[in-house]
Each structure stands twice: as C-alpha cells, then as structure tokens.
Amino acid sequence: MEESSRATAIRQLQDAKRSSGKSYNQIAEETGLTNVYVAQLLRRQAHLKPETVPKLRSALPQLTDDHIQEMMRPPMRSYDPRLIQEPSIYRLNEAVMHFGESIKEIINEEFGDGIMSAIDFYCSVDKVKGVDGKDRVVITFDGKYLPYTEQKVEHMASRRPSQES
Amino acid sequence: MEESSRATAIRQLQDAKRSSGKSYNQIAEETGLTNVYVAQLLRRQAHLKPETVPKLRSALPQLTDDHIQEMMRPPMRSYDPRLIQEPSIYRLNEAVMHFGESIKEIINEEFGDGIMSAIDFYCSVDKVKGVDGKDRVVITFDGKYLPYTEQKVEHMASRRPSQES
C-alpha cells in the first residue's frame, strides 16, 4: 500500500521530468543542486527544502502542489536489493567492497578514528577526458568527517545523575 | 591472521580485567567513561584516547604497554553474526526492528529529516527499580541528531569549479 503509493509518486515525478525534456544536469544547473541530488529528489530519496521550492518549480513547472507537498515529507529511504544486478551499480559496489579496507585505513591515518558521514554528504557525477582523450565518469563522494566520541559520563547529557547502577 | 591476533588481544584484555576483580561499572566509575564504553575498549571495539590512558592504567594496572599501544589504534569494528542467537542480544534487535519505523517517524516529527548518529554516540546500561519494585534494565542510546544536508553545489567544497559535466 505505502509501497505502491510511493511508486505512484515516483512515476509521476519522473513523468514530470520527462515531459519537461530536461536532463538532471540542466535541472541541477537551474536549481544550484548536485545532479545526483536532483535525481534523488525526483525518486523520493531526498527531502525538498522550502527555500528550494521556487527554483524547482521554475525548473519543472509540471510539478503540482501535491508533488511539492509529497517531496517535502521526510522520505523512507530504501532500494530494491536486485539493483546490484545492474552492471553500472555492481561496478560501484565492487569498488567499494574491494577498496573498502584501504579507504578505511587512509581515513584513520589522515583524520583519526572516525568515518565519512553519509548524511552530511554530497555526491555528483561528472564527465572528464582521460589522458587518452576518452570520456571518463567521475563520481565524487564528499562527506563530513565524524570522529567517534569518547563516551565520558560527564558529557552524556541524557544520563540521570543520581541513579547509578 | 589479523583475526586471530585480534582475538588474542581481546582475550588478554579480558584476562587483565578478570584478574583485577573489578566490574565494568567499577572501571567506569574510576575512569569517568560509560560502562558500555569500557566494555567496548576491552573488546577492541573502541579507541583509547591518550588523555584517558592514565586513568585506565590506574584502574587496571595489569595492562601492559603493549596492551595500551594496541588499544590506541583505531579498531576494525565487527561482530560475529551469530551473536543474534544470544537471547539478550536478540531481544534488543527485536525491539529495534519492531519499533524502528515508529522511532524514525518520531525523529522526523521532532527533529526533521535526519538521523541519530551512531558515531557521536553514548550508550549506558543502568539498573532501576520498576513500579512493582522489580529490577529493570535500562539501556540508553544517546546520539547526535544529524540532519541530511541539501546538496547545493556552492557548498560542495570538493567540486572542481570549471570542469562541469
């Protein structure tokens, strides 16, 4: 139910984009968002902020008030696990899993004991020419560094002071 | 290899604690850390900060320089998937999975489109009396609220300015 109403919303958003004849890059240019973020918005994987509504409406006048309303609700983020069959998505997963330990160790060396946030996070897809003059796909993952906190009781605001275990 | 050297380290840390005769709560009291964090330190699931070394040494004089050295390296965090068989751990997982959507929706209502961090995060286990006078286990998860960023190109510091796709 939920699922199918979500699917309906996504299909309508995609139809709106298709009828606009614009690419994700063009909408990105007009709204000042990354191309990946625009695509996420139109697939209900991101949350539309109020101040961005006017720019998005002007880029995609096909969007109705209902669409905008829907896009402003925090989404339930998910994906079909069979996505991994798609060769272009598998290659990304392959890179992450094969390079994962190396990436983690470099983060530890350069930043400390922490991770790259996937929430305070930017992603874009770019097209560059390689040294051989051929097209290359460049995907940038840019996330805030989050250090692990040391769990000191004095810093734990939620802790009830007098009821020690 | 890595795995077994890690297992050796954990066993030695556990032995050090056992021979001290202290509980996690006692060590927590002496170090100012949460009881869960102490347990994580002694299982190599957390990172020992330099300023905490003296307190930990004084609480657990059995720890050698090698132990301290090891505990100060950022750990590779992991768990045995069969942990979920343990009834006390299964109950926690059951609560998370059955209450998960409700928790998410309340976060959205009270905070906005974001999540509770598991990195800037505190956890403690406490013992309280219920209204029927019986013991109750209280587990507190206290994590920083992380709002999803809107991915504006102008805020994406990593983006190469001139090489648009």
Place this chain on the structure above:
Amino acid sequence: MEESSRATAIRQLQDAKRSSGKSYNQIAEETGLTNVYVAQLLRRQAHLKPETVPKLRSALPQLTDDHIQEMMRPPMRSYDPRLIQEPSIYRLNEAVMHFGESIKEIINEEFGDGIMSAIDFYCSVDKVKGVDGKDRVVITFDGKYLPYTEQKVEHMASRRPSQES
C-alpha cells in the same frame, strides 16, 4: 489477504492521525503513553487496552468504532526486512550488534544470568541538548530483568508426576 487488510487498517489509522494534525508526542501527552507506544498503536504493532480507549478517542476523535475494535485485537507483530536499509534504523541496528556483547556482559555482572525483557518493556524517544548545545536523540529501552529459571522438577507444574521416562 491478511497482509493487505492489515495494510489497509494501518493506512486508515495513519490518515486519522494526519487529519488530526497532532504529532505522536502530542497524542502521547494526552493519553499518558510513551510516544513510541502511540506510534506502535497506530501501526498495529501494539494492543489497545480498554481503559485507554476513552483517552485515545478524545485525542483522535477521527477514530471510528471499527478502528478501535481492530486496535483491541492482539496484533501479529512483524516488519519488512528491508527496513534495515533505512539509515535511521540501520544506525540503531549497528549500535545493537556492535555493542551487544558488552551490554550482555554488563547485565550479567550487575543482575546475574538473565536478560532484559522485550515484552514488559518501555521505549521512548527524547530530544536533549548536548554539551555542545546541539540536539541529540535519546532512545531509552527499559525492560524488566528476567532471570533464567533453574529447571527444578519440583517447580515444573506441568510435569506429570507418575509417568517418569
């Protein structure tokens, strides 16, 4: 069939809440229940007790007699396994699995050989300020301590006395 009629019930309950314009916290305040429990009731993951009906009706006058009837039947508790993809739910699961052994050992030290019940159990989501003045999500799991029974035959009421194996 069952599944879809359940989905229908949940959607109607959610619609009733939405049209009331109230948050889970507001309904919690008016009914004296935890915010998580209210959300569970409206997702058919908890059982509505007779004495709470009047308060819930007054908080959500949109609820029909059929809704109330449905909410008073013991639910079949379940969840979509893909929930774990949702970042806010994954973070909770990550904490449980990575901290699980530590939590178990502290329960053993402080209480004995037993577990935290997930049935005689309370859960709430709260908002506090951290020492840095930033918002933090506090999730409290509060369950009765259940000690493992020693299985003495004389205490096993169900055991047929004379027909020894």
Place this chain on the structure above:
Amino acid sequence: MEESSRATAIRQLQDAKRSSGKSYNQIAEETGLTNVYVAQLLRRQAHLKPETVPKLRSALPQLTDDHIQEMMRPPMRSYDPRLIQEPSIYRLNEAVMHFGESIKEIINEEFGDGIMSAIDFYCSVDKVKGVDGKDRVVITFDGKYLPYTEQKVEHMASRRPSQES
C-alpha cells in the same frame, strides 16, 4: 579463541558424564533437575546455581573445581545453524513453524496479548506409551505467560521527569 576454549570445556564435561556411565535421566533424578536442563548444563547452555553444586558434584564426582567454576559463569548461548540438518531437530523446527500461528492465536484467546517466556521456562523429554502400545516422545515446553505491558509514562521508572521532548 573464546569459541575453542568453550568447545574444550564442553568436551571435558561430556567426558566426565561418559566416564560416570550415567544417563541424563539418572543425573536428573539425582539432582532434581529436568533431564533437558542437565544436558544444557553439560553443554554450557545453562547456568549452574550455587545451591545445586553439591548435588551435581555427588552425581558426577568426575567434575573438577575448574569445571564447576566454569559452569557457574553466565554462558554465551548459541548454536550451530547447521543443527537444523539433524532430522530429530528439524522435526521440532517443522512443528514450530507449521503450528506457530495456531499456537500464537490460542495463547491470545486463552491468556491475552502476550507470549510464553523462553527464560522463565522448563523443558523435559519423556517417554510414554501411545494407544497402540508404541513408544512416543513427549517434549514439554512450559514457560511463564508474559503479557505485553502498556507503556504508560507514569510507570516508566527510567524516564527523566522534567526533560520532555
């Protein structure tokens, strides 16, 4: 590591039993425990209580002080998932999964919205004659009925009174 030291302990306990020449039923008779509980004790799946030590020592004089010490530590409960291949264990699982919904509904009808505890729980295996005079295996699961609590804030002892969300 942990795993193999646990396996060693179990093997030694089994050896002690074997060299005693006694069956689980005989030890159960001498200790006043159920036969299943005795078997669990000797496989480190249950916790030996202090007052039972003398009876167990007298039933199994082969047990050393180290064995007793080990059996008095709260165990990490687990099982090999391939156990389910064993036909005698598969049949039990088959019954639980095929009859599960029916059992749940009868509990709801006769007791209310709650479950059978697997912690305050007794289990025994008995041998009876069927109406055709043939041997039958009778397995009894006897667990305390645990009603789901209604999560009223006033009953939630852990809740910080003044810091409402």
Place this chain on the structure above:
Amino acid sequence: MEESSRATAIRQLQDAKRSSGKSYNQIAEETGLTNVYVAQLLRRQAHLKPETVPKLRSALPQLTDDHIQEMMRPPMRSYDPRLIQEPSIYRLNEAVMHFGESIKEIINEEFGDGIMSAIDFYCSVDKVKGVDGKDRVVITFDGKYLPYTEQKVEHMASRRPSQES
C-alpha cells in the same frame, strides 16, 4: 493463484469461526480434537477426516459444503518465513534451536537411534498455574518414536531381485 485461492479459503474459515463466537478451545471440546489441531484445520494446515465432519459441522454450523469439501483435500503445508519475527513464535524457535542437541541426545539415550515423528504427532496448548501462582503456557509435542531402519536388502521389498548392479 493457488496461493490466493488458498488465502481466500483460510479467510472464510476464520470468518466462520469468528461469527460463531467460539474459541479454539471450545471447538476442541466439542469435537474431541486438540486445540492446536482445530486451529490447523481452520488454517488449512491439517486434513479433515470424514468421521469428524459431523462434529465439526455441529460446532461450526457456519461452515458450508464447499468449506467442508476444501478441508477434506490434503493440504499443501507451508508458512510465511517472516512468521519467525513474531515474538511468540520466535521464543519457540529459540527454545528448539538452543535445546535441540540436548533433546536429541536424551532421545538417543532413552529410545535409541531414532527421532520423534512430526506426522504421527499431537500438539496442545494448555494453561497451568506455576508454583508462584502465575499463569504458565504449556505446549506439548507428542510424537511417535521412529527408529532408523537398518537397510537390509532382504527387507527392501522394492528391490528387483535379479538385476544386481
């Protein structure tokens, strides 16, 4: 197709029971069947025998000839694997998996090399008072003991006598 026609049949049988206002225990009393078996019949997990038809009809006059016809066909037995999420069913599964090896060994000691049948099998759910006066759920599994046959060629009736490999 099959699946949905089966689901329809089950829903109608459940409706018939609901409109009768009787519990599984009451129908069990009137038909001489165990309460679990009655519930299985009404979920198409068991086969209705001709001689039981009159008693069932008199207990549930709402049942039509079509229902009776359907219930007399050998069912395709199955279950939704997500049943295991339901806490009351999980607790049963937990008991079976954690106690499985012990149960098997006791069967071997008391009966020999064989298993408990899940086909020539009885199951009931009962309510008893514990020594503390509290309600307890008692689930009884009672299955015929089946010894493994030794595969002697002279006893293998299907074996073609003259065409040795």
Place this chain on the structure above:
Amino acid sequence: MEESSRATAIRQLQDAKRSSGKSYNQIAEETGLTNVYVAQLLRRQAHLKPETVPKLRSALPQLTDDHIQEMMRPPMRSYDPRLIQEPSIYRLNEAVMHFGESIKEIINEEFGDGIMSAIDFYCSVDKVKGVDGKDRVVITFDGKYLPYTEQKVEHMASRRPSQES
C-alpha cells in the same frame, strides 16, 4: 572439536575400506545391507546394529574395536551445504525440487494425506541397461508411508486428564 574428531573417525573408516580393496557393492553383498547404507555407515551417517557387527568385521577385518564402538553410537547426522555444488548431487536435488509437487500429489492420490518416511527408509544405487543399451543409474527411495494422525484428545496419551486449559 566434536567436528574434527568426527572427521578423523570418517577418514579412518574410509582408509579401512580402501586398504580392503573392496567396493561398497562388495561389502553390501557380504553384509546383506544396501550399498548406500554401507557407504553411510562408513561415513558415520548411519548406526551400526549389534547383530551386523560380525558380518561387517568379516567384510572389513581392518576395522578395530574402537571403530566398531564409534559406529555403534547414534550419529549426529549432517552434511556440508556446499555438497550441492557437486554436479552428481545437484542433479538429484534438481529432480527433487522440480518433481516435488508432482510426487506429493501422487502420494496423496494413491495413499492419502501423508508422507514417505525418511527414517524407515531404504536407498540403493543400481546399474541397468537402457533400451538403447547404454548404462543407466537407478536410485531407489523406498520409505514407509506415514499418514498424518488426526489429533484426537482421547488418543493423546501424554495429555494430563484433569488440568484442562
């Protein structure tokens, strides 16, 4: 531990067979057992009966008293799940899964609501010539028909008479 001692036993039994120079068929002929059962005995997947000991000893004089002792203990039956990769075993599994529903329906038509036992069960592998004169493998599964019991309370010997739920 258990696992490796079992593996050792199996290897020794296989060595005994190899040094005898006999095939499973030859040992089957000498002992009166099916060829599959002999192979199961020598892989600790079947239980050696006392009256068969002399025949097996005479067929395989290499077997020591320890081997015989080990073979007379009820085995923990299991298999490596990766066995299904072996093409000869996969083909069997393929046949069972693809023909399964048809086999079940024919059993229902010809026998009633019941199953083929895998415990009171014989299995043999034979070599025959096909109509084209080529070798064919014939695998025979011959199991007792087990009808599902109707669970009448009066036939349930384990049921406590007076303590109705």
Place this chain on the structure above:
Amino acid sequence: MEESSRATAIRQLQDAKRSSGKSYNQIAEETGLTNVYVAQLLRRQAHLKPETVPKLRSALPQLTDDHIQEMMRPPMRSYDPRLIQEPSIYRLNEAVMHFGESIKEIINEEFGDGIMSAIDFYCSVDKVKGVDGKDRVVITFDGKYLPYTEQKVEHMASRRPSQES
C-alpha cells in the same frame, strides 16, 4: 506477467484433470507415460510430444486446442523455493543431502567419473507392501549415466583450427 499467465495455464490444466475424475495413475496407464511425467505435463514442467497428443486427448477430453498448444511449447522449468517447507518434499531433500556423498561414491565405483543425467531421466512413484505388510512409497530415479568427457582439442568440433591463442 509471464508468471501469472503460466499460473493460469496450470490452473486450467489442473481443472481439466479434476473434472475428468481421473488420477495421475489412471492417465499414466492410458497414455503409457510414468505417473510423475503426467503430473509434470499438467503442471507445465514437461514438454508434450506430438505423438502423445492423441493419447492424452483421449484420456483428458477436457483439454482444448489451446491447452495442447501451450503444452507443446518447451517450458521454463522452475519451482517455488518454499516448496521445501512441505514435509513430503522436505523428506526427499533430506535423503538427497544426507545420502548424496554416498550415492556419488557408488556411482564412481560402479560406473566411473560421471553423473546420473536429470534430462534423459525417468521418475515414478509406486506403492508396495513392506515386509511388515504396511504400505511403502517407492520413488525411482532412473537417469542415463553421463561420463565426463576428456577435453581433447582434436575432438572439440567448435574449435577454430588456425587461430591458436
């Protein structure tokens, strides 16, 4: 789509059989096919050969031209993985997995390095009396022996002769 049209076809074929009032065995007798093969044909798991059409039409006059047309198309063979829950099918799978290695080794001893084909394959279900006079289910798997080829280049017809790697 495909899936549901296939399900429709199967249901219609099953209806045709049901309205004929004949068992699989009766149709097998009339068509000269094995009973399992008849059942496979009516579940679209086998391919109807032209010369068998008249016999099948005469055995099941309810079949329409469309049904016959559909049955003469090579099927996409498949099964619902949850079939394995059905006790009668699980028992077969249990036998295959527990006896698999033994069967493989006997094939190797008696035939050589090869397998039993599941394509040039016959299967039937028979009813015989055991030595105790009780009914037994006999399932016969009869497949052509396929030896592994040695991959000699001179025998590899597809190999391009002059373009060696």
Place this chain on the structure above:
Amino acid sequence: MEESSRATAIRQLQDAKRSSGKSYNQIAEETGLTNVYVAQLLRRQAHLKPETVPKLRSALPQLTDDHIQEMMRPPMRSYDPRLIQEPSIYRLNEAVMHFGESIKEIINEEFGDGIMSAIDFYCSVDKVKGVDGKDRVVITFDGKYLPYTEQKVEHMASRRPSQES
C-alpha cells in the same frame, strides 16, 4: 580433513607446474587437451584418463607417482562461493545470468526441448584480435545437446513390470 588434504594436493600440483616454467597453453599443446582442461586437472576439478598419463608426465616431469595416482581418482567437484567476488569471474556470471533466458530460448528454437550438457563438455580460452586491433578474450562453451526424454513406461528399464501401483 578431506578438504585440507585436497588443498595440499592442489598446491603440490601447482608447484609442479610453476617449477616447470610452462604455461597452461604450453601443456595443452603438448598433451592435446584444451587449456582449461589442463588447468582443471591441476586443480583436481577433472579426472586424468590412463591414456593421457604418458603425455602429461612428459609435459610435467615434476609430477610424482602419487600425484598421478591422486589425479586418476574421480574428484569431488566444488568451488569457494566467494570466487564470485573476483571481477574476472563475476563478469562471466553476469553474462550468464543476464543472457540466460535468451540463450535458453535460442536452444529451444534451434534444437528443441533440451539443454547443453555440462558433462560432455569442452571449454577453451582463446586470444583474438578485435576489429579495432585490440586483444579480445574468447571463451567457448561447447556441450552436447541433451533432449529431455519423454518418460514412457515401456522405455523405463528399471521399472518392475508386475508390481503396478
């Protein structure tokens, strides 16, 4: 045990090849086998035929009598499921799964209702130049076409003539 002795055999065979300094292609040339088959032989995934022994010995004089003996035993064929992580093997699997239905339909159109055998089967890896002059990997799968048999009782040699079900 088995597993590790197999691993030892494979390592020794690989060492023999390495110390010969020959590639699989060179050994293939000298023995008349396909390159893939040579590699399978040296990994114990294929069976060495007696008449090929002299050629293999002359190509790899490092092989001892024990090695030859081992290679002449029918292997237990298997693979590590994590092989699929290797990009070169994943690409093959990707092609098979994405093209599978198309390949099946073409086989049906051109050959009939049957399959390509993986037993009477040849495989080779070749290097060719593409139209752009770049190297290409050509993998050839060449298997006997196996038509599904129609299961006529008169052709089923194993069927006991007089004991109809």
Place this chain on the structure above:
Amino acid sequence: MEESSRATAIRQLQDAKRSSGKSYNQIAEETGLTNVYVAQLLRRQAHLKPETVPKLRSALPQLTDDHIQEMMRPPMRSYDPRLIQEPSIYRLNEAVMHFGESIKEIINEEFGDGIMSAIDFYCSVDKVKGVDGKDRVVITFDGKYLPYTEQKVEHMASRRPSQES
C-alpha cells in the same frame, strides 16, 4: 510499477516476434546482429541503436513506433534470481563457477592482470556436429581484454592538482 510496465513492454515485443513467425536466428540474419543480441533486444536487456532501426523494422514489421522508442532507451538490466533453477541456465552457471579459477589464470598467463569485459562483449549460440555426429550447443563469449590500470596520480584527470590531502 516500473517493473510491471517493463513486463508489459517485453510481452508485447515477444508477441510481435511470435506473430512474425521468425526465429531469433532469422531475425539475426536479417539484421546482421548475433542471435543472442536479438533476443536481448526483444527482452529489453539491450539498447537499440538508431542505425539498426530500419533493419529491425523490416525484419519485424509488427513493431510499432512506441516499441521502437522504448527499445532505444537505455534499459535497467536485471534478471529473476530464480532463473538459476532452469536446468539449461544452471548448467552454464555450473560451468562458470567450476571452471572460473582456471579461466582467470589462463587470462592472466596469456594477457596479463586484467579481465574479459562484459560490456564490449559479443555472445552467440551455434549448432555444430560433434565427432560422434551428434548435435552440440556452442556458446561463444567474446569480450575485450581490459587490463587493470596502474593508478598514477599524473594520469588521474579528475584529481584536483593543488588540494593534496
């Protein structure tokens, strides 16, 4: 939604082919494409290039403008994981997994550290006569060799020159 509209498209393409009465091979001949590629096009697993439109239209005049439009959109490539149950597809998977390591090693020996591309890739199914005069299925996988790049910073066009980490 997406999924079902895709299924509809595929069914219509298949219908168009069926009503043309042509085989994949015939359409391949007329369009100059491989037979597998034609089948992939008609199952929306490949992308129709503009210059091929006229040939495909002339081979399959049943195709409408909408069909052509749809076929010219880059497809989301996927497959039903249960495909592997189909014996003809399983045999291919079996070959890939059992021969995978050998194929990889030969690629390394003959080409270097790289893989066979599954993107710049050709596949065809052919029918040849074996040395025994019997039909054989030949499946050719022909992919560009892709060497792993050495990741030199000077060749990484995307790297921001001045902002070293």
Place this chain on the structure above:
Amino acid sequence: MEESSRATAIRQLQDAKRSSGKSYNQIAEETGLTNVYVAQLLRRQAHLKPETVPKLRSALPQLTDDHIQEMMRPPMRSYDPRLIQEPSIYRLNEAVMHFGESIKEIINEEFGDGIMSAIDFYCSVDKVKGVDGKDRVVITFDGKYLPYTEQKVEHMASRRPSQES
C-alpha cells in the same frame, strides 16, 4: 592454504610499512601512485608493475625480493563479506545502494548506454575543508566510460564464418 599464504604475505607487507613509519599518503607521494592504490598494493589487491618497482623499493626499503616477486603476480581479488559491518565501509555501501539508480540514469543521460569501468579506474581519498571549516572526506571514483557494444556479427572476430547455426 592459498588463503593463509596470502594472509601471511599481506601481514608481512603491512609490517614492512609499519616499520617504515610512513603513511599511505607519504608512500603515494614518493611513488606517484594514488593513496588508495598504494594501500591496495600492500594488501595484494593490486598488481605491481615492473617500472614502479624501483620507486616502491626506495619508498619502502624493508621490502624483500620475495615481497616484490609476490606483488608482481596478478592477485586473486577478494574481500571478507563481514567488512560491510565496519561503519566506515557500510556508509560507502549505503551511498552506493541508495544513490545507485540516480547515478546510473545520469550516466545514461550524459554518456549513453554504458557504464563506468571498475578496471580502468582510479580512486583516491582526500581531505578538504567544508564551508563550515570542518574536515571532510572526499572519495573520488574515476573510471573510463565503457559503452555497450552493439553485437554485429561482422564485428565479432571470433565467429566462425561458414558454420552458421
């Protein structure tokens, strides 16, 4: 075996790095490779090219000839599936799976029907300052764009010209 010798090699390479006291970034600077590639080399997930040997030797003089020899063999690429438990690696996987469809669609719009290669591929981890002055982790995936080939028979070099199916 293979596995453990690989683990040994990796540990020795890591030890060599540790005793050098250099970070991955420093070695990257000295060798002209990306930091991720250096880390991959020292974990045997990449292939050392001959021309890079001198630079690597000078950066890590601890490396022996055996190490260099080992690093110049094409590796068997793999990873432990439990890596995904590590929070820093999970976040990457989360981003790939949640953003995957969007990334694919943008590639299709900007490049056509093709993918980003994971073989002709560069990866680096960089540290930048965000607009809020906080550290950010930037991970760059830079892969060659690979368009799907149209499978024209005339371009398929491997195709045998005269033996049409």
